Amino acid sequence: MSFYDHIQDEDPEIFAALIGEDARQAEGLELIPSENYVSRAVKEAMASSLTNKYAEGYPGKRYYGGQEFTDAVETLAIERAKKLFGAAYANVQPLGGANANIAMYFALLQPGDTVLGMDLSHGGHLTHGHPVTYLTKVFNFIRYKMKDVETGEIDYDDMLRVAKEAKPKIILAGFSAYPRELDYAKFVAIAREVDAVAVMDIAHIAGLIAGKAAKNPFDYGFDIMTTTTHKTLRGPRGGMILTRESEEIAKKIDKAVFPGFQGGPHMHQIAAKAISFREALHPSFATYAKQIILNTKAMEGVFKAQGARMITGGSDNHLILLDAWTSFGISGGEAEKLLDCAGITLNKNAIADDTRKPMDPSGIRFGTPAMTTRGLREVESAQVAEIMVGVLTKRDDASIEHAKAEVKKLALSHPIPESFVG
Ligand SMILES: *Cc1c(COP(=O)(O)O)cnc(C)c1O
Numbered sequence: 001m002s003f004y005d006h007i008q009d010e011d012p013e014i015f016a017a018l019i020g021e022d023a024r025q026a027e028g029l030e031l032i033p034s035e036n037y038v039s040r041a042v043k044e045a046m047a048s049s050l051t052n053k054y055a056e057g058y059p060g061k062r063y064y065g066g067q068e069f070t071d072a073v074e075t076l077a078i079e080r081a082k083k084l085f086g087a088a089y090a091n092v093q094p095l096g097g098a099n100a101n102i103a104m105y106f107a108l109l110q111p112g113d114t115v116l117g118m119d120l121s122h123g124g125h126l127t128h129g130h131p132v133t134y135l136t137k138v139f140n141f142i143r144y145k146m147k148d149v150e151t152g153e154i155d156y157d158d159m160l161r162v163a164k165e166a167k168p169k170i171i172l173a174g175f176s177a178y179p180r181e182l183d184y185a186k187f188v189a190i191a192r193e194v195d196a197v198a199v200m201d202i203a204h205i206a207g208l209i210a211g212k213a214a215k216n217p218f219d220y221g222f223d224i225m226t227t228t229t230h231k232t233l234r235g236p237r238g239g240m241i242l243t244r245e246s247e248e249i250a251k252k253i254d255k256a257v258f259p260g261f262q263g264g265p266h267m268h269q270i271a272a273k274a275i276s277f278r279e280a281l282h283p284s285f286a287t288y289a290k291q292i293i294l295n296t297k298a299m300e301g302v303f304k305a306q307g308a309r310m311i312t313g314g315s316d317n318h319l320i321l322l323d324a325w326t327s328f329g330i331s332g333g334e335a336e337k338l339l340d341c342a343g344i345t346l347n348k349n350a351i352a353d354d355t356r357k358p359m360d361p362s363g364i365r366f367g368t369p370a371m372t373t374r375g376l377r378e379v380e381s382a383q384v385a386e387i388m389v390g391v392l393t394k395r396d397d398a399s400i401e402h403a404k405a406e407v408k409k410l411a412l413s414h415p416i417p418e419s420f421v422g
Pocket residue numbers: 034095096097098099101125127174175176201202203204228238239
């Protein structure tokens with residue numbers, strides 16, 4: 001009996017794609033730092049009959065009847081999220097990380113208001129004001145950058161100067177391609193000085209924070225955290241907004257999520273979020289979060305020994321941004337393709353002050369959350385980095401074939417787990 005009995009009988013084309021993807025995930029090594037593997041329990045909730053139910057509104061205040069079980073599910077998700085991150089309020093309805101950020105902006109801003117966020121080429125996310133997003137038609141996004149790309153230090157003096165001048169309503173921290181911890185106290189001090197709300201988008205490092213392997217921005221006075229639930233946090237695809245203490249802000253956020261931007265919440269997804277939060281509250285999750293960082297350090301060691309150039313010189317978290325152009329004389333796109341042929345999945349990425357074009361930038365970005373879930377530790381992580389170096393330096397068919405066999409062996413000897421709390 002497979003997970004897909006009925007699909008196999010009724011829709012062979014989709015069945016073929018599903019088992020193809022299952023095999024791809026089982027046999028390759030996933031190094032995209034925003035990806036992970038969920039438990040079987042999370043998958044079961046995603047496949048539950050809660051997908052049939054409309055539950056517009058919030059627990060106890062819905063627009064439809066029949067909410068006995070949806071209220072129980074959403075309340076559990078909220079309570080677990082609050083406990084996990086030390087928040088007074090949680091909205092678990094955002095469908096993804098982008099949706100969470102959009103709702104957060106509209107909750108706090110009027111059209112034309114200013115947001116001071118991380119420069120996108122220095123690690124910020126599309127939803128932090130990239131010109132391709134419609135957000136930039138409504139709000140004014142201005143930037144801070146790293147002072148020194150080799151150490152990753154943010155230019156906090158310039159940030160304060162810009163903030164005093166531009167009077168942003170939001171000081172936004174957070175990133176999708178930055179390998180260091182931020183100085184949260186400085187962000188909050190600047191926000192207080194210019195009377196802005198301090199928001200941290202923890203999408204990439206939520207699991208590290210939940211597992212106490214990284215600092216919690218709430219401990220430094222951040223007002224709001226937005227996040228995804230499917231990256232290091234290892235839950236279903238989705239988003240969430242956490243408020244540290246202000247009921248006034250939390251109310252605005254609830255209104256912005258529904259009815260402001262979304263319709264009915266995806267209750268099957270919220271049940272899956274609740275399950276993943278329970279998993280993250282289990283002591284084994286702290287061990288997982290610590291191991292993610294140990295594994296990154298093991299990979300960093302190999303690239304350092306090679307003399308490869310890593311942006312900010314290395315990593316304190318789950319991801320590494322490597323300058324493939326300077327280190328190996330090939331573009332990020334070429335590096336991505338070569339490694340893909342060997343069964344290692346990662347993505348090309350622009351690096352700070354990139355001299356190459358966005359479609360084929362200089363860098364590659366990779367990380368350890370998914371392979372750590374499979375049980376790889378420091379020794380195997382270093383081995384993966386060695387395999388990468390082999391492919392990127394030799395680049396011939398024989399080396400790629402050899403790497404592919406090694407990757408498959410590593411992957412098959414570390415099957416994707418079904419449970420994290422058993
Ligand atoms: C991934 C990410 C998002 C967007 O999440 P989606 O679920 O893809 O919409 C937002 N912010 C940051 C910092 C991210 O890394």
